[in-house]
Amino acid sequence: MVFLQIFILFISIFSFSQAKYLDNHSCNECHEKIYEEYQTSHHAKGYFNDTLHRKIADKVSTKKYECATCHMPMADNIDDLISGKARPDKANKTHTDAISCYFCHTIAYVKNAHKFNVNTKARQAKNYKPTLYGRLSNPDDSDKHSSASNPVYAKKVCMGCHSHKLNDNNVTIFRAMDKKQDSEGCIKCHMPEIAGGAEKMDKRARGWHASHKFLGIHDEAFRKTGMDINITVKGKKLKIKLTNKMEHPLIIQPARVKFLKITVKRGDKVIWSNYTKEAEEDKQGYFAYSFQQKGHPVIIPATATDGSANNIAAKESRILEYEVPVLQTGDVVTVGLYVQFAKNACTKVISLEESNLTDEVLMKEVKIVLP
Template sequence: MKIILSIIFIILSIQASELVDSNTCKACHPTIYSEFYDSSHRKASIFENKVHKGMWDLHPDKQKESYTCAQCHTPTDLELLKNLDENKKALPEQNNIQTQEAISCAYCHSIKDVESHGKLNKNVSSLKDKVFYSANEEHRDQKDKEFKDEVSLFGMMKEKSGSPFHKIDYSNDNFYTGKMCMGCHSHMQNDNNFDLCRVEEKGSSSEETNCISCHMPKIAGTATSIKITKEHRYHGFANGSKNQELLAKYINIDLKENSNNFEVSIKNEASHNLFLQPLRLAQLKVNILRDDKTIALETQSFARIIGKDGKATMPWLADSEVKNNMIKANEKRVINYDFKLQTNDKIEVIFGYYTVNPKMIEKLNLQDDEESKKFNILFSKYFYAK
């Protein structure tokens, strides 16, 4: 009890001007804050994301001194957004907001609704002071839940509820589906009205399976230090470049042996195409281990390459798809190998991806970035010939 009272005293002493600071949230949400701190959301700016910086350094808007990526990559930087809106010089500066608060806890939990637009959706933030949205089925009808002692079993049981620092609105339906993610993750078009990326929004409409349930799954550990819970939503945000092991369960790979050949099937059980970012390159690698030899079969690649006039270009120039053999939502792709297996052959099947297509590494000046050059393994399994 003394520990809880101490935490409450510290929180109530914090000035209101620090509300946007995610470090403030750490007092009551240490586990969630730790996950957030290592996430792609916290590292969304050009100062923390080398791939984004590589792309921005080549973007024509940099020469115009207009950081047009701010709406999604640094929405917490209100001064930068204001300058953009007023058509003033708007370039990101290496400050605390850009390096620690690019997409802050308070920002995401203040998203009231999402406006649909052709080129890019827009988040509508709540104007309520110290009221944050969250999801909890038990309290879904409560809009302004406050910190208090909850009594049960005829007064014999007491436990803390709510937060001493802010009110909680559990009534926002967008936090029970994945709609609150659709302001930034739905789609993006360039000036040629060409889709650089697009997610089928029907995948965000279900309360059973959506963006949050897949990319922020429930894992063991308490959500807060005030009221101990068995589990919490993972705030490391599993995606194509971070914590991808949490997404591996949505890829099902199997092998079928025939008399003179064999086939490997890849089932994408996600509600959207396997990889949405055009920079990604997925690959299937198959090796036959026979006696003391390793026979490497041809690597199969899967990508969505965008460009113009049949040639790959940077995103702002693209007006069409040059190639697209990416595995689609709920698709089962079967790859045939014209290779006769022998009894006791050991077949190694590896499926993974590059965060950045190796052909783009030098273009984006990422030669020294090991993470960008790394082949990330999502699935690895040995099969045995009969």
């Protein structure tokens, strides 16, 4: 009897583990608009088509690919990738699909953990249509899958990968969300409702769907929306009030940097600026992570033993003060918030110095003319 129970359990586990994987392209048949949006998103980027990610991952280790947990989550040999028994394979669809549609829509729940959260996948039975989850009430089924609404998609789904990450020395190398947050704020900003049904055939005449572009810092219009910049001048005091309207800190990724470029012009001449050559000269207006390994600076934080960041927390306002020359009527004060998708030091370490990753990309600019 015991043997029979063990045998049945084994067959059950095997059957669930062998469920069919629906690759990204298979979604295009019914969800054409969503598939088109997804293809332009950074969820569609991974080891093989995101050079910065691949270079950093290989700098951390040319044997293990521990990033697979979030960046290649549907890999059919994910344990081997993480342990170093296998490497990413360009001929394997479960590898090249990056953060796939199937992965995001089969999360049963998110387990909170110290170093990073864990997405727990729903078990899918062999020889049955998989069940895909989402937020729609009364969702449609198809010949490829069943559909169900799951409350995790309003509460925790983003927290599986976008919450936090600590390295083996318990140093925070990524943090976007805290434990009190849910995913609704993320979805509201990054997946706004837009015209067009979720399916090519809009059977329930919903007329809208959640954008799967996953709008973010790479979108010119979107990156203007996260921060407010207010300028005041009194005597020799220039005050810049920065208000973070986002539900996450200003700076999240350790490779990235955001900084202020402030100038005061009198006619055609710049009479003052907040730095001379490098943005990092202005310590208060340079927002980035910094890491050390036993007291020595390191760029790639996988082995860091200590870390810190000049950051602006979610919903925080901060006033930066500068001493400037006494300003006159007609002087123009310009404050620009810029982003570099990779710091100069980072691209040097991973041999990407000739890329455009260090270009200074304007996020938002505000000007005032003194009356």
